[in-house]
Each structure stands twice: as structure tokens, then as C-alpha cells.
Amino acid sequence: MKDATGQSVDAERPYLLLLLGALGLFGCVSMIAGTIAAQIVVPGHDWIADTISDLGAGEWEIIMDVALYGFAAGLFATALAAAHAHLGGIGWSVGVVSLALLAALVVVVGARNEYGDGDSEGVVIHIYLVYGLGVLFLAAPLSMAAGFGRDHPKVRVALIALAIAWAVAAPLFLMAPTSIDGLAERGLGLIACAMVAVMSLVFWQRGQQAREGRV
Template sequence: MSQVTQSQVTESQDTQFQNSRQIFGTPLPRVLGGVALLACAIVLLCDVTMWFLVKGYNPISQTISELAAGPHHWLQDTGIVVFVIGTFCLAIDLFIRGEKGWKPWLVRIAMVLICVDIAMIALWNEYGDGVPGGLEIHIYLVALLYPLVPIILWFGTSVLPARHGKFSTIAKVTAIAWLALAPIFFILPTRIDGLYERFLGCIMIGAVAIAAWRLIDEPTPNHESEN
């Protein structure tokens, strides 16, 4: 009898979650996932568009930062900021679900930090002190991605809705690979550092896209807990 009662309570909680968090009849997590997935497409589109807008630009030998500091930089900055907004949508979902335990909180904090970090990477030169030779923090912001990305990839597989998904193993392998591959960027010859930087960027974009798809595919919360 107690098991039936608990099942009824759980079902009632699921129903309340869906009914109270909808936008035009669509579950909020699915909307957040859709925004995040769209943001991934936009940041890629903005980058590729810049290859043709900036005369003489070579995406293999020249980095993304060179686009952000050159002509039409607003388009590159816009794409990155949109990607930040999409990533923040995933963080919002984590807060809405309210899952308890240190792992969910670690992922939430890491998600917020990486959003702030990437936004500052895109906007610091434009909204900094504007004085040539002023405070240079770009390299430190980039370095902060080194621990944040694997934290999110590894521990993100322990929280809803990614838990026990078919991509969990891939995410953990990617987290380990990131720790080995990311530092290589700083010792690469300049003739290919643009290509390699985009490879690392695609890892982050791919992770956000997969997480976004999970929200679209499975917007209803699962009450199973893992701490």
C-alpha cells in the first residue's frame, strides 16, 4: 500500500512540474534545450560567416580571437554571447530541477562560471578599460576553461537529465581527453593553431548540443537521486 502511495505522489509531482513550467504548452526544459541547441548553431554560423567577411582571413592558421579583435568583430562577439545564453539555459534547468547533493551543485556552479568566463573572453576587449597596454586577462580567462570543461563533462553525467544516458561514457572519455589535448594548443605552430582552437571549441559546443538534445528529448524530471 505504501509503495502505491509513493508512486501516486511521484506521479503527481511529475504532473505538477509539467503543468506549472510550460511555455505555450511546451515543457520549459524543452524550451531551454531548444534555445541552447539553436545557440550552438548560431555560434558556428557566425564563425564561418566571418571567414568570408574578413579579407585574407585563414581559419586554419588564424585564431578566433583575431576575428574578435578585427573588422566586423561584433558578429563574432554576438555569436559567442548567444552561445553563452544557450549554455546558461542549461544551467537554469539544473537550478529548476533542484536536485540535491554536492555533484549537482558543483555542476551548477561550474556552468555559471563557464558562462561568465566565455562572455568575458568575448567582451572584455570591447568593454574593458580601453587603454592600450592595460590589464590583460584574456589568457587567464582561457586558462579557466581548462578545469571547468572537464568538471562539467565528468560530473554532468551524474545529474539529471544526463544520468545513465548513452553519452555518459563518451562525456567522461572526452573530459579526460580534454585535459591532455587542451594544453597542446599553446605549443602548436602558428600555421595550424586556428584549426586546433576550433577543434577544442567544437568539443564545448558539441557537449552543449548533446545536453540540449537531452532536454528536448527528455524534459520530464526523473526522481531517481544520485549523490
Template sequence: MPLTAETPRQLPAETAERPALMHALVLLAIFGCVALATSILIADFVVPDHDWIADTISDLGAGRYEFIVDTGLYAFSAALIGLAVLAAHVHLGAWDWSVGIIALIVFGLLVFLIGARNEYGDNDSEGWVIHTYLVYALGLAMATACFALARGAARVGPRYRTILIGTGVVWCASAPTFFFLPTAVDGIYERYLGAVSYVLVLTLAHLFHQRAKQRKAT
């Protein structure tokens, strides 16, 4: 029967959500968080004269042992990109969800660039130093992802919307404070901000895990 304006178009089966793919990307998101946390913990002990309260994570990403934290940053970047792929695969909203997908991609790319540039913690002032601008953009991407994905996340469960909005509010209230803190405590505060970003990643990972289980059961 030919399609008309009143006839709903049936999507082919191959466009359906794939629980196996969803579970794989959820595991990637969890792995990225674990890898970054582990790399920071290892570097805290390996890097000489490092004070985890006063020295930032960025300080660990420069110098002889920079590869330790850089590896964790690359894994976390992959986690964010994987979540963006998941969000595109399981599109739960309108324009705001699409904005959230883009924000996750930008967030992931910024994390990767921060690790790759290696212009922090070593007083690098040669060439075009963009670390500060990358951090500003990262903060904006994180906040945008939280708020833009919240409405669509409620389609899986209202608690996800509450958590994402709450995380966005906490982030917006907390992140700017970092730039005004004394250097004696900015290291531990940066770790706190990292934990806030984990809430976004793990909330989305749980959301998509639940979605995959629902699809697998039907």
C-alpha cells in the first residue's frame, strides 16, 4: 500500500535500538571513569613531591610521568564520546536532547585536548597556550549536557531528570569558585569537581543500562 500523509511510516527492523551495543557503550562509560580515577590515584603515589590537596590533577599530567594521567584522560574522553553515540542511538528528546549530544561530544574532545596539549603544570608559556580556554569551554559543555539531556532523560525515569538538573546546578555553583581558590587547596577542589562530572557520566550510563534492559525484555 502506498504511503499517504495519514499512513505512519514503518521503520525497518535494522533501525531498532540494539541492547548489546548499548550495554557495550555503558561499560565503556564506566571503564572511562574507573580508568581516570585509577590513573590519578597511581600518579598521586608515583609523581615525586606531589601534594594531592594543593596540586591539581593537571600538575600530574605534565613532566616525566604525564602518560599516567593522560591515559586516564583519554579513557574518560572515550567514555564521553561513547555516551554521545548512545544518546544519538537512543534519541529521547527533541532539540534539547540533540544539543546535549553535541555537548557530550564537545566535552569528550576537550578532555582529550587537555590531555594531549600538555601545557599545564609545567609553567608552559611558549606558543599558543590554550589550556585555560579549554577549561572554560569544558565547564560550559558539562553544564549544557546536564540541562539539555534532563527533559529527555525523564522519559526513562523522572529521577534521572532530577539528578541531571541537580548536577547541573551544583556544577554551575561550584565550577567558577575553582578560579578564585588559593593554590593550597585547589587540588582537592578540582577532584571534587571531577566527582561531580562523574555523576553526569554514571547517571547516563545507568539510564541507558535500564533502557537496554527494557528493550531486551520486549
């Protein structure tokens, strides 16, 4: 189907994909840079034994909160890009919704400020948010891998590998002793950022191709 100008209404919009791809990558940079900055300024923080969540409470909580909000924005931008450049069937749609829900969960994690401070008053939902993140960060890459593989076979392999790594590392994090759970959580964070970065790079590349008229 074409519009009044003769352009296909189904064509991928290059600058939209370029913007959303860039925002997805920015979200990953925000999360990694914010974590590094927070653990530098928070006194006495042990990055091996102390979790990222511990950085989100106390005097310097704003650094980790901003990092989380930036990552949430990157997740939502990736969901929007995936919805625009829809590359699959129902599985792809499940992945789009999973990415959007992940963005919402990360915002709630940052906003609740109940992590890392021993808060036990009222309704404490942090552990349920963690479970939600665990399930959705597994569902998103697995449900979208086939769609990516249609035009980007190497990306399909990468997403499946990252999903397997997540499936192995997530339970290990929950069972890890407190002496190393900070290190385990950072490993999971890098896997999550890698998932988003891989997807965002594809959408950036598709934006460039659309600008050149190759999509």
C-alpha cells in the first residue's frame, strides 16, 4: 500500500530507527557508566560482595536511579523500534511487549527505593520485580531471535547465546553467597545490556539501510 506521495506506508522510517537505536545504546551506556560512577563515590562499597541495589539507597542514590531510568528509556526505545520494524509473527510481538514491560519494571525498581536499604515496612515488592526481570529478559531474546534471524542470522545466534547465558546465570545469582553476589549481579547486568545493545545495533543498521533505500 502506498500513500499520496507514492511511498510505501509499510516502509521503515530511517530517522526513527536511527533515533531509537541510538537511545537503546545510550540506555546501555547509562547503566554501565552509572554503576561505575556510583561504586566509585559510595564509600566502602565492595563491588564483589555488595550488589548494584546497594548503590540505589543512601546519600548517592540519585546516581544509580538516573542510571536505571536511562536503561529503562533504552529498553522502551528498543521496544518502539521493534514494533516499528516488525520482523516476525506472534513471537516477535511477545518480544515487543516483553521489552516494554522490562522498561516499566526497571522504572519501578528505581522509583521504589526499597532496595539495598533493608526496608521491610509496608509492601516490599523488590523480589517480585527481580523475578519479573528474570523471566522477561529470558523471554525477549528467545521470542525475537527467529525474527532477527530472517535478515540477520548472526544476531539470532547471539541472542540465543545471551539467553542461555542469562538462563544459567540468573538462578546462580539467586543462590550466590553474599560474598560474591555483587559480582554475580554485575554479570547479569552486562548480559542484559548486551541483549539491548545487539538489538539496538540492528535497528541502527536498518535505519541506515532505509535511508539508503535498501530496506
